[in-house]
Amino acid sequence: MPRKPPTSSPAGSRSSPPPVSRFRLRVTRGEAIAVGPGKVALLEAVERTGSITAAAKDLGMSYRRAWLLVDEVNHALREPAVESTKGGEGGGVSRLTPTGRRMVELYRGIERTAASACKADMARLVALLARD
Amino acid sequence: MPRKPPTSSPAGSRSSPPPVSRFRLRVTRGEAIAVGPGKVALLEAVERTGSITAAAKDLGMSYRRAWLLVDEVNHALREPAVESTKGGEGGGVSRLTPTGRRMVELYRGIERTAASACKADMARLVALLARD
Numbered sequence: 274m275p276r277k278p279p280t281s282s283p284a285g286s287r288s289s290p291p292p293v294s295r296f297r298l299r300v301t302r303g304e305a306i307a308v309g310p311g312k313v314a315l316l317e318a319v320e321r322t323g324s325i326t327a328a329a330k331d332l333g334m335s336y337r338r339a340w341l342l343v344d345e346v347n348h349a350l351r352e353p354a355v356e357s358t359k360g361g362e363g364g365g366v367s368r369l370t371p372t373g374r375r376m377v378e379l380y381r382g383i384e385r386t387a388a389s390a391c392k393a394d395m396a397r398l399v400a401l402l403a404r405d
Numbered sequence: 406m407p408r409k410p411p412t413s414s415p416a417g418s419r420s421s422p423p424p425v426s427r428f429r430l431r432v433t434r435g436e437a438i439a440v441g442p443g444k445v446a447l448l449e450a451v452e453r454t455g456s457i458t459a460a461a462k463d464l465g466m467s468y469r470r471a472w473l474l475v476d477e478v479n480h481a482l483r484e485p486a487v488e489s490t491k492g493g494e495g496g497g498v499s500r501l502t503p504t505g506r507r508m509v510e511l512y513r514g515i516e517r518t519a520a521s522a523c524k525a526d527m528a529r530l531v532a533l534l535a536r537d
Contacts, residue, residue: 289434289435290434292433293432294430294431294432294433295430295431295433296428296429296430297428297429298428298527299426299427299429300424300530300531300534301424301425301426302421302422302423302425302534305421307534308530308534349535351533351534351535351536372533375533376530379526379530379533382526383523383526386519386523386526387428387518389522390519391515391518394514394515395430395515398432398440398508398512398515399432401482401483401504401507401508401511402432402440402481402482402483403480403481403482
């Protein structure tokens with residue numbers, strides 16, 4: 274039986290993992306997050322797996338939570354991001370609408386543009402961190 | 406006595422506040438956030454108020470929490486971000502070191518650069534949102 278990779282560093286290890294800098298984009302409306310990293314990851318999982326059930330499982334969240342998030346996104350946008358058909362055996366099928374795909378595409382594109390525009394200053398910021 | 410502006414929308418109001426898109430930059434190391442929006446806001450408050458006590462009060466956080474966050478930042482960087490002198494009456498005085506100021510400056514600069522580089526796509530993303 275193959276050995277599983279360790280899930281945490283050895284207890285005696287003193288070296289910390291390398292710093293990772295990351296942008297998170299959120300579109301909020303008052304207190305509510307209309308578009309954010311969690312919702313975008315969920316839409317991507319729906320597109321990848323073809324159902325809300327499978328997407329929830331893939332992301333380790335409850336079906337109920339995934340359904341509520343999809344419902345929130347669908348109501349936050351002018352047009353729904355996810356369309357679902359009632360399924361027979363095995364449950365329903367869900368997929369992104371053109372609006373849903375456009376949203377994911379814009380969101381990831383913005384992250385890439387931001388990371389690329391700020392590359393030099395991000396490196397300067399990370400260089401201020403301790404090395405250990 | 407001047408009237409205070411309302412802090413929330415009237416109960417009967419149906420219009421939601423306008424969408425706001427915002428970047429959040431975090432530099433993480435494993436699970437720990439080395440630099441993020443909370444810590445940067447705290448450093449700015451220390452610079453503005455001249456003490457951790459006053460900065461904590463300004464941000465509505467406990468002195469203990471503020472002290473712990475400052476301690477984390479100081480240890481995350483090569484050189485401390487905040488230096489404090491033991492005070493007599495009225496408590497100690499704290500201020501940012503050149504490294505602390507540089508960190509805040511880089512962080513806010515990166516946010517501005519990102520927002521400016523992504524302006525057009527952010528507007529396209531916000532345009533996908535419902536109007537109500």
